Amino acid sequence: MMQIRKSLSSGVALLGLLGCLQAHAAPFTIDNVLQKLDGKYPGLARVDDRLPDNVVAYENLRYRQSAEEPLELDIYRPRGTDRLPAVLIIHGGGWETGHRHMERPFAKRLAARGFVAVPVSYRLGPSGRFPAAVHDLKAAVRWLRANDAAYGIDPQRIAAVGGSAGGHLAALLGASNGIAQLEGDGENLSLSSAVQAVVDIDGAVSFTDARIIEQERRREGAPSRFLGGAYAERRETWYAASPLYYLGAESAPTLFINSTAPTPILPGREEMQARLLALGIDAQRVTLADTPHPFWLVHPWFEETLERTALFLQKKLL
Numbered sequence: 001m002m003q004i005r006k007s008l009s010s011g012v013a014l015l016g017l018l019g020c021l022q023a024h025a026a027p028f029t030i031d032n033v034l035q036k037l038d039g040k041y042p043g044l045a046r047v048d049d050r051l052p053d054n055v056v057a058y059e060n061l062r063y064r065q066s067a068e069e070p071l072e073l074d075i076y077r078p079r080g081t082d083r084l085p086a087v088l089i090i091h092g093g094g095w096e097t098g099h100r101h102m103e104r105p106f107a108k109r110l111a112a113r114g115f116v117a118v119p120v121s122y123r124l125g126p127s128g129r130f131p132a133a134v135h136d137l138k139a140a141v142r143w144l145r146a147n148d149a150a151y152g153i154d155p156q157r158i159a160a161v162g163g164s165a166g167g168h169l170a171a172l173l174g175a176s177n178g179i180a181q182l183e184g185d186g187e188n189l190s191l192s193s194a195v196q197a198v199v200d201i202d203g204a205v206s207f208t209d210a211r212i213i214e215q216e217r218r219r220e221g222a223p224s225r226f227l228g229g230a231y232a233e234r235r236e237t238w239y240a241a242s243p244l245y246y247l248g249a250e251s252a253p254t255l256f257i258n259s260t261a262p263t264p265i266l267p268g269r270e271e272m273q274a275r276l277l278a279l280g281i282d283a284q285r286v287t288l289a290d291t292p293h294p295f296w297l298v299h300p301w302f303e304e305t306l307e308r309t310a311l312f313l314q315k316k317l318l
Contacts, residue, residue: 001105028093033126033294041292043300047105052112054078058151063120063143064136064186065175068127068154073120073134073143074100076149085157086116086144087289088137090175090292092164092203095133095220096125102297103166104225106306113310115318116153118144122169128226130241134176135184137169138193147189157317159197159252163296165222167203169245171272174198174252175243197316198254199309201296202261206244206268207231213238244268247275253282255312257305284312 037044052058057076060271065071077084089107091098100119107117122128122136145155156216162170169276175183177194204212207223213231216224224230227237239245254276256269269285276283286308288301295301 004273011109011112026097028098028102028294030297033297033299037292037294037298038076040292041300045299046274047297047299048203049105049108051076051108055108055111057108064139065129066123066136068123071117071121071123071140072100073140074104074107075116076104076107077116077152078111078114081152083148083152083154084114085159085196085313086115086118086151086153087161088140088144088170089117089119090121090122090137090162090166090169092161092162092166093124095128095165095226096222098124098165098175101247106296106302109306110310110313113314115310116151124226124272129226130237131167131182131184133169133226134172134182137173138183139186139188141173141189141193142186142188142196143189156196158195159199159202159313159317160195161199161313163201164203165226167200168204168205169203171200171203171205171235171243171254172241172246174254175246175272177250177252179246185262194201194250195252197313198252199257199312200254200269201305201309202259202263202266203291204242204266205272207238208242208244209267211244211267244272247272247279249279251276251279251281253316254284256283256285256307257296258285259293259295260287260289261291261293263293270314282316309318 060072062070089103091103100121103119107119110117120140122133148155160173169271174195231238273283296305
């Protein structure tokens, strides 16, 4: 068990003192992704968002009222009454932008394969700085367990999937199973927030890698804003937000799906995979050839991402 599991409370206690940075991220939307990649990749196209015939939708369900805003999620599941595994789907956007609606096509297709698929909103920007976004998502997992009967969820089989910032948060959920200090003060605290499987799509697992630290030293980016300041100023916070340092016997089996984009956010995945395997926990890593960072949201990579995700979750949850 990593040392941070024993000493997290001091790092989290500092977070109430964080100041607000003024920089803002460009909106992360499907339209912007398509515009950015237009002409660079053959077969680039928007994914069909129609609801499959065998899937029923429950949208805009409030799972938490934060101090700043109501937080909602959507539920897509196959028709019928069977208890099925649930998959919390966490959107990206640098912890500052994006929306769960971006993940609705993925959720609908995953539901058609036998899952209760749940795109979720969480606090973004200054109000969502670590650990607030994590508190929201753990509250969402607990909400699913509290409402398992209403939506046909098997409370013993819940996974987290996310891309980019959402991938980091999914990995953090799975790595930190059983860490009380990350639960927050939300509802249903008597229920577990543990997840039984994780798919991290191009999301960070270690903010303490030298490449990320150097990038942020040269120019403040989304990691520094999410963590409330530079590494030199918030060292404990940068460690506390890194999934790599939470690994223990309760951590979840994890699939890493990587792009080939030149980005410093991927370091640490090999080490995290090795540590999980050393603990006897399944950890797999795959890289999709010739892929930009937001590959999972659009064709021609959407289908392969969905297929690899579904196969991994079927093995772990079905």
